[in-house]
Amino acid sequence: GENVEQHPSTLSVQEGDSAVIKCTYSDSASNYFPWYKQELGKRPQLIIDIRSNVGEKKDQRIAVTLNKTAKHFSLHITETQPEDSAVYFCAAINNQGGKLIFGQGTELSVKP
Amino acid sequence: KAGVTQTPRYLIKTRGQQVTLSCSPISGHRSVSWYQQTPGQGLQFLFEYFSETQRNKGNFPGRFSGRQFSNSRSEMNVSTLELGDSALYLCASSSWGLSYEQYFGPGTRLTVT
Numbered sequence: 428g429e430n431v432e433q434h435p436s437t438l439s440v441q442e443g444d445s446a447v448i449k450c451t452y453s454d455s456a457s458n459y460f461p462w463y464k465q466e467l468g469k470r471p472q473l474i475i476d477i478r479s480n481v482g483e484k485k486d487q488r489i490a491v492t493l494n495k496t497a498k499h500f501s502l503h504i505t506e507t508q509p510e511d512s513a514v515y516f517c518a519a520i521n522n523q524g525g526k527l528i529f530g531q532g533t534e535l536s537v538k539p
Numbered sequence: 540k541a542g543v544t545q546t547p548r549y550l551i552k553t554r555g556q557q558v559t560l561s562c563s564p565i566s567g568h569r570s571v572s573w574y575q576q577t578p579g580q581g582l583q584f585l586f587e588y589f590s591e592t593q594r595n596k597g598n599f600p601g602r603f604s605g606r607q608f609s610n611s612r613s614e615m616n617v618s619t620l621e622l623g624d625s626a627l628y629l630c631a632s633s634s635w636g637l638s639y640e641q642y643f644g645p646g647t648r649l650t651v652t
Binding site: 459461463469470471472473476478516518520523524525526527528529530531532 | 570571572574581582583584587589594595597629631633635639640641642643644645646
């Protein structure tokens with residue numbers, strides 16, 4: 428069935444370091460891969476996304492890469508800051524409708 | 540544009556009762572999806588409505604149901620509440636057809652005692 432695996436579950440980095448979160452999906456029909464950031468007590472916020480016809484997308488300090496063959500996509504955050512501390516979720520969807528399948532989440536902690 | 544709104548924000552119910560949650564999407568968005576968020580299970584898809592029709596359904600029991608109105612506002616209903624239904628219920632709206640992007644509301648925190 429549809430499944431998204433996300434690793435690691437927790438990640439602690441020093442301010443200024445890079446952070447990488449990895450996800451693997453199972454549904455070959457998946458064609459859109461968003462990443463959400465959820466701060467404590469707040470709603471998930473869309474921070475970046477990628478379509479299946481693109482291999483990489485960058486927005487300032489964050490970037491996402493997609494390997495369709497391996498069914499693998501990753502979030503890269505460079506020059507991390509304490510305000511990047513949050514839980515990050517990857518997700519996948521296909522063109523059959525608005526059914527996002529989420530990974531388990533990664534709790535990122537950026538230490539000053 | 541105003542964001543996705545959900546009411547009520549907090550709710551306390553007793554086992555066996557039923558509850559109705561409401562979601563108003565971003566103006567112009569015709570797709571509304573509902574998700575359940577719990578510490579143990581993470582974010583799980585409940586169902587999606589598009590133009591008043593249920594288009595996708597997750598693996599939840601029939602006690603969970605929903606509907607969408609002609610103005611795209613959506614409601615979800617949970618009947619015969621169980622302790623395990625305690626969760627944050629999030630809805631997200633999308634302008635499906637123009638974009639896959641889904642934007643979440645603040646959620647309704649449901650506590651079942």
